[in-house]
Amino acid sequence: MSRKxxxxxxxxxxTSATLETRELLATLPQGLVIKNLSENLGGPTTFVxxxxxxxxxxDLEGTIRSISLVDGKATxxxxxxxxxxxxxxxxxxxxxxxxxTNRTLYAFYYALDGAGxxxxxxxxxxxxxxxxxxxxxxxxxxxxxRIKISNSPQMHHGGALEVDKSGYLYFAIGDIEEPKKISKIxxxxxxxxRIRTDGTIPIDNPFYKRSKGxxxxxxxxxxxxxxxxxxxxxxxxxxxxxxxWFQTEELNVIKKGANYGWPYFEGKNQGRLKGGNxxxxxxxxxxxxxxxxxxxxxxxxxxxxxVKSMIALNTDVGCATMGGVYYRPTKLQDxxxxxxxGDYLFVDLCSGWVNALDYNTKQVKRFADQVEGQLMDxxxxxxxxxxxxxxxxxxxxxxxxxxxxxxxxxxxxxNDGGSIIxxxxxxxxxxxxxSGPGPFTYQWYHNGQSIxxxxxxxxxxxxxxxxxxxxxxxVTAKNSFGETASMPWDxxxxxxxxxxxxxxxxxxxxxxxKGDQIAFSATATDEVDGDLGASQFSWNLELRHxxxxxxxxxxxxxxxSEFTVGDYSYETGNLSLKLTLTVTNSIGLTRTxxxxxxxxx
Numbered sequence: 001m002s003r004k005x006x007x008x009x010x011x012x013x014x015t016s017a018t019l020e021t022r023e024l025l026a027t028l029p030q031g032l033v034i035k036n037l038s039e040n041l042g043g044p045t046t047f048v049x050x051x052x053x054x055x056x057x058x059d060l061e062g063t064i065r066s067i068s069l070v071d072g073k074a075t076x077x078x079x080x081x082x083x084x085x086x087x088x089x090x091x092x093x094x095x096x097x098x099x100x101t102n103r104t105l106y107a108f109y110y111a112l113d114g115a116g117x118x119x120x121x122x123x124x125x126x127x128x129x130x131x132x133x134x135x136x137x138x139x140x141x142x143x144x145x146r147i148k149i150s151n152s153p154q155m156h157h158g159g160a161l162e163v164d165k166s167g168y169l170y171f172a173i174g175d176i177e178e179p180k181k182i183s184k185i186x187x188x189x190x191x192x193x194r195i196r197t198d199g200t201i202p203i204d205n206p207f208y209k210r211s212k213g214x215x216x217x218x219x220x221x222x223x224x225x226x227x228x229x230x231x232x233x234x235x236x237x238x239x240x241x242x243x244x245w246f247q248t249e250e251l252n253v254i255k256k257g258a259n260y261g262w263p264y265f266e267g268k269n270q271g272r273l274k275g276g277n278x279x280x281x282x283x284x285x286x287x288x289x290x291x292x293x294x295x296x297x298x299x300x301x302x303x304x305x306x307v308k309s310m311i312a313l314n315t316d317v318g319c320a321t322m323g324g325v326y327y328r329p330t331k332l333q334d335x336x337x338x339x340x341x342g343d344y345l346f347v348d349l350c351s352g353w354v355n356a357l358d359y360n361t362k363q364v365k366r367f368a369d370q371v372e373g374q375l376m377d378x379x380x381x382x383x384x385x386x387x388x389x390x391x392x393x394x395x396x397x398x399x400x401x402x403x404x405x406x407x408x409x410x411x412x413x414x415n416d417g418g419s420i421i422x423x424x425x426x427x428x429x430x431x432x433x434x435s436g437p438g439p440f441t442y443q444w445y446h447n448g449q450s451i452x453x454x455x456x457x458x459x460x461x462x463x464x465x466x467x468x469x470x471x472x473x474x475v476t477a478k479n480s481f482g483e484t485a486s487m488p489w490d491x492x493x494x495x496x497x498x499x500x501x502x503x504x505x506x507x508x509x510x511x512x513x514k515g516d517q518i519a520f521s522a523t524a525t526d527e528v529d530g531d532l533g534a535s536q537f538s539w540n541l542e543l544r545h546x547x548x549x550x551x552x553x554x555x556x557x558x559x560x561s562e563f564t565v566g567d568y569s570y571e572t573g574n575l576s577l578k579l580t581l582t583v584t585n586s587i588g589l590t591r592t593x594x595x596x597x598x599x600x601x
Contacts (some may be wrong), residue, residue: 019495027369031336035435036414037402038072049379060089078138091159103127109162120147144199160229162498172226179263185215194219206257222260241321249321250284257280288316318348323377332384347375410482411436417487421588427459432486434477447471466493499591511598521560526585540580575599
């Protein structure tokens with residue numbers, strides 16, 4: 001599937017910065033528009049809505065924000081005590097069916113157990129939100145279940161979390177890089193669990209009588225990375241998205257006591273391990289192809305002899321199946337969106353599309369395409385508006401995007417403006433594309449005065465001048481319904497260079513493997529500050545996997561350190577470790593360097 005290039009948003013302090021997320025390429029049904037509802041949300045992993053006016057968003061660090069669905073205003077209501085290391089953290093939020101009266105949420109996250117070990121926690125959160133400054137906003141946490149896990153896993157944590165209409169709480173743990181343990185019913189690996197919302201285990205669970213331990217809570221098994229799920233009270237359907245290894249992305253309808261095949265089956269194809277009995281496996285309700293299978297000659301896409309592949313059901317290709325929602329608005333009046341009522345809307349992490357799946361026919365149609373950002377999940381309100389949770393990286397903000405019917409409104413800008421520090425002689429681009437009914441006419445201003453001939457959506461500087469280019473900038477956009485001004489940018493042009501940085505790494509230019517020790521160090525000087533100290537250094541290491549990355553660690557206040565290459569044998573495709581160093585001088589000018597090592601399994 002071909003894909004046009006996308007524009008992204010780099011750091012404000014980079015040499016040439018695009019300062020606003022631009023939706024130039026997103027395609028939607030005619031009459032709909034997409035815009036940013038809320039930004040700067042940390043590293044969001046999960047969100048849940050009351051379908052009316054309120055949404056809650058959680059991130060890996062455990063921070064939970066309340067989002068107004070009217071104006072996008074975000075308020076931190078509290079934080080659970082996560083261990084945000086190797087992508088462990090808060091993965092799931094669910095809303096109690098009686099939230100309007102009991103104000104209860106549920107959370108799934110990873111934490112330390114107090115004795116140096118690691119555990120999964122499933123908690124009940126009693127939410128209190130206040131508009132009175134003298135009364136604190138927050139929540140009271142009750143831990144319902146703690147599940148011990150091994151200390152080594154970096155990936156495949158799971159995190160799917162739902163509450164059904166009968167008040168049962170379901171949550172899912174991935175194989176946590178130990179797929180051979182999935183067959184052991186008392187081990188947490190690759191399981192869906194069912195408990196009551198008070199933390200007790202129902203005696204009608206399928207393995208209750210066969211186990212005296214954790215297995216009593218197991219509802220289904222055979223999962224690799226069940227990060228996202230959805231529950232539909234209309235049909236009493238519980239559906240889990242299971243991220244594939246290198247062949248198939250799965251959408252599974254969850255049944256009591258069922259086995260969904262991993263690690264012996266991936267979709268209806270051979271999984272990581274040979275063997276398994278296909279007659280005992282529940283295969284996906286719907287699946288699509290993992291893009292890795294298109295490039296991996298050593299591990300080609302293939303079906304078992306016993307079972308035909310489901311890939312032929314559709315032509316979608318993606319990298320990781322994320323969240324979805326049954327679209328059932330109760331107050332919808334728009335004809336454009338009514339076509340999708342009853343469909344299952346779902347997203348892929350890095351493919352930029354939103355699909356609509358007919359539950360009865362399994363027919364899929366494209367709802368939206370070429371949406372920027374890493375798409376994590378979908379929600380809606382009863383008036384029909386659709387929300388996308390977008391997890392960002394170095395090039396695009398963490399956002400909630402809103403898809404709604406186009407209104408006859410004046411232009412709107414999604415950028416927040418900001419402060420920019422740049423060196424004289426550098427180039428810089430300001431971009432502030434308006435949204436709303438077009439066409440638009442633009443006019444840029446510098447320190448309140450219009451800039452002649454600057455009537456495009458962007459303002460470009462080819463060689464910044466300290467005397468003439470410093471100051472405040474904004475742009476206006478006008479359509480047939482009115483005129484709107486963007487938020488301003490304050491640009492400081494410094495008559496000095498960015499810091500000079502010398503970065504040294506071990507095994508530079510080499511392919512690395514599990515267990516290798518990698519040392520890195522750097523020194524930096526500035527023409528005014530002289531030698532820069534450790535407090536001005538920040539480091540990030542990321543595992544790059546095909547088209548996306550996984551955080552490994554972040555360090556600050558150090559000029560040298562080392563790490564041991566982990567075991568990434570559970571991944572396939574092109575793997576590498578990417579180290580990024582950013583050094584900042586006393587006035588905020590930065591210099592960023594990166595190094596990358598190919599990883600062999």
